[in-house]
Amino acid sequence: MITFDKINRRAHLYLGLFFMPWLMMYGVSSFIVIHQSWFGADKALARELLFEKTYNRPVNMQGANNSPELRATAQEILKDCNLEGAFWVDKPNADTLHIDRFSFRDGISMTYSVKNQKLKAERRSMRVPQTIMRMHFRGGYQQPTFGNKFWGLLVDVACVGIIIWVASGLIMWWRLPRLRAWGAIAVSSGLLSFMLLVWRL
């Protein structure tokens, strides 16, 4: 018969193995985010011109930066250029639309001048530390395409997984009577340190 202990251990183990790449990525990326200059993650590579062409699409410029109205227009432009995917959109000025189309590997900056009817696209490759950082910041369900939303789901499940690791880890420790005393010291000192930092920080 499968006992609770066994289910708990297996959940800890298999969740850990499945989400190992995410845990690793969050560990490495957090370190890079904190020490960006050590990894050159704060230095962008040069942009290369993808295309510059005449383009005409009526644009509703009334919406705020990244508002649903502007996003709908930006998505149409990306579709016209076969560049659909995750993006942000903003208005640097009254007659210019700027689309930041991003992936883990690169970023494409698109500028559409409504007045001059010109569309310009420039691509910027990412350094490895920048790619890892992008993975860190990616989450949620705002971006189009199934892949982006599924990544958001995986991030959510990874977070729930971390909560389960903590709970199952505590149970596993408690079930080892020999290690209760030292474990209790580790748990209480961790809690106290965290609370003290939160209280004073």
Next chain:
Amino acid sequence: MNAPPPSEEPPQPKTEELSSTVSRLVRRVHMFTALFLGPWMLMYALSTLVMTHSDFVLSFYPSKSPALVTERELDYTRSFPTNMAREQTGLQILQDLGLDGTHSVSGGRNGKPLVINRQHSLVTRRVTFDPAARKVVIQREEFRAPTFLERMHRRRGYNHPYALEDTWGFSVDVAVVIMVFWSLSGVWLWWEIKSVRVWGTVALVSGLGLFALFAALI
């Protein structure tokens, strides 16, 4: 529930004594560091959920940002040279008020009031100094659990000249390095348990495959 836990320690023949010692050490470090860093992990997991579902979380609150409650309003007679950097002015005001600590300043130019955002994980304060009226207003941000979690998540340490900031930054550094250690030691510990190698391989390979697929596609 009182049954002894099933032993998953690997067999320890005498010839493999060293390997067994290393294995035991890895197991213990894996466990004790996890017990110590549990609060950090919970905070990061919960705050990530809060940030990715911010619209849903905010729907439980009457406003997008927490309200500011006026704590104190007082006369402030100290005058500052006109060429003094606003950062220095802000620091002096905080010291005078007994509120020295991590902060940022804005405004304070062209006769506008100087606004000091005194950061704190639990109680963030806004100190507004109006040099024309010689008044200081101290406002406290209403506490909200989601805001607290997000603030803690985004706090990196090291950016301000306060030892407490560096301590927090160091604790985060330790936590993220240990995360990498948990990943690697977890694989080591799994491989030692022969009975779970097949399903463990399925879990590991499917996780790695999915991660690689997304890294390439999105």
